[in-house]
Amino acid sequence: MEEATLSFKARAERALADPTLKIAIDRTTGTAERKRAVAMSQFPQFEAARERGKRIKDHVIANLDHYLLEFERNAIASGAKVYWAATAEEASQIVVRLCKEAGAKRVTRVKSMLGEEIGLPHALDEAGIERVETDLAEHIVQLGGDRPSHIVWPSMHRTREQVSEMFKRLHRAPHQEETIEAMVDSARRELRDKFLSADVAISGANFLLADTGATCTVTNEGNAELTTTPPRVHIVTAGIEKLVPSMGHAIAMLRLLVRSATGADVTQYTTFHCGPKQAGDRDGPEEFHIVLVDNGRSRMLREGMKEMLRCIRCGACMNHCVVFRQLGGHVYGGTYPGPMGAVLTPVFDGLEKSRDLPHACTMNGKCQEVCPVAIPLPTLLRGWRDRSWREGLEPAVVRFGLGIHTFVASHPRLYRLGTAIAVRVMRLFSRGGLVRGMPGLGAWTAYREFPAPAKRTFMEMVKDQENTR
Structure with a gap:
């Protein structure tokens, strides 16, 4: 039976019965939790920075129409082309159309949960366009035919021993030594020529800067830079909530994002893209396209879930969630796992299909405690429970x-x-x-x-x- 057709309870039982999965989860989330704790101990300004980040996001959300129009105006002035997508289907159709217009046979893609949300991998595959995932973890996911199980570490459900076996079986020049470095070299050899021969690059954006029309990507591998620079065309897909007013606000948010996501002070690569290649530039794409995606975000704003639009996709909530750390990400059944996924999946898939997710929470409040923008996740989850009751979705025996x-x-x-x-x-x-x-x-x-x-x-x-x- 396909995983997608299983109930939440059935997926949970399968996860609990998999001892290798538990090892993989513990390795990743345990390391993330420890690194974040160290980072916070060395960042005494965290609470003040978190309050500032919360105010920045709340200000943008309250004035979203203003900043969206400002971003569009400045992005177009830089030479970019901007598109608006109300739904996931519309967004993926726009991207596929742009790829076909560019005559793309091969596209390279930077890790983007928004891309997963709009079904872009499937849409590209259906269009017959070769899709190359360039993030190391996404490369592992693609080789394994999986879905991402974490928004920062998409392949966290696999142990390094499983990855080693996969690389040996599927890479053209696999590693000979059982070390992390040798496996990374194997992936580098597999991907290098694809970076350089792609027709189109597709990325997400961690932040959109309204005052310049620039987009910001944050990675630790450099794959984003190598992905977005050589191809003729660069396409960015981003949710409309990713806006910040200016560079100064983006830097303030980056201080929170990186420490919460990986426990580092700063990522290896933080890159701002502003329009296509200009006269005098040594490299860069000839065309720069930005697809701004709503897909339920405006509805969240109208229906009292505006706090969730603060989310900067750091993954801290799931790294500290007692449920996620027992079951992993695939159990949640949607694009986004963990506490944030339990809030977002009913928005995207409908509450009737995902009412189990809010009920799976223990309400211990750890997710809100570690959230870098203080999203009241337990309150939002209780809101879904209340709505499920009011709409008569609870089983008769429960009622x-x-x-x-x-x-x-x-x-x-x-x-x-x-x-x-x-x-x-x-x-x-x-x-x-x-x-x-x-x-x-x-x-x-x-x-x-x-x-x-x-x-x-x-x-x-x-x-x-x-x-x-």
Whole structure:
């Protein structure tokens, strides 16, 4: 059965049964968590920087129409061509059309979650255009026929041992030594001639600068620069929320993005593209196209989810999420995994198809704690839960059970009697302080133990204290 047709629960069970996946997740998210902690300890201005980043994004979102028009005007003045796409399908159609008009046989692509969101890889493949993913992790994903499982480390679901076997099987000149350096060299040999022979380059943008019409890309491998420079045509796809007013604001956001994403002070490569090659330039594309994508963002603004438009795609929320770190990214079923994905996927795919995602959250608040722009992710997830209830999407058994709970909880004497009985029954099933199995608790104890309750209910203990006083 194809993964896309499986339910969230079925995907979760499959992930939990895969010990190699757990090793891969722990290696990546554990390293990311430790590096971020070190970066934050050496960045005492983080809270002040986070507040500034939040204000910058909120200001842009409140004045989005102004900055979009300013960006378009300045981008066109630099020689770029700007296109507007209301939907994912429209955006991918524009890109494919531009590739065909350029006579492209081969395109190189820089890692871009927006590209994944609009289905661009599939659209290019269907159009018969050779697509070359140039980011090392995306190269691994492409070779494996996978989908990205993380927005910063797309191939985090694979161990280096699995990658080594894949490279040996699929690269023309594979590595001979089992080292990271040798595997990277193997990928470099595989991709080098494709960088230089591509007709079109496609990238995303971490930020769009309204005052100059420039786009900004951030990478650690240099593949973005090598991708976007040699081809005749460079196409940028970007969500409309990526805007910042100026270079100074972009630098302020970069201080937050890099530390939160990789734990570094600055990435290896931060590049600003502003229009096509000009007279006197030694290199650069002859054509520069920018596709600005809405795809639900305006609706988020209208429907009370504007805080999510602050997101700068750093991945910190998923690196610290207890659910993501057990299951990985593919379980979420959409483009974006983790807490941010649990908020965004209902926007793109509809709540009816993805209502399990908000319910999978433990609401421990760690995602909001580490978010560099202080997005209230638990609040937004609770909003989806509330909407799911109001729209009648919850299963009948859940609605029935909550109806009974509501009735009992609204009658104090009945509630106290029920909890007193439940506490004593649960203790009958406890062994060593844990309940490992009990009728009615199967959904919980199938994966974890339930702590045995105290001998008496909280209200009984409070009453005893009052009597003692």
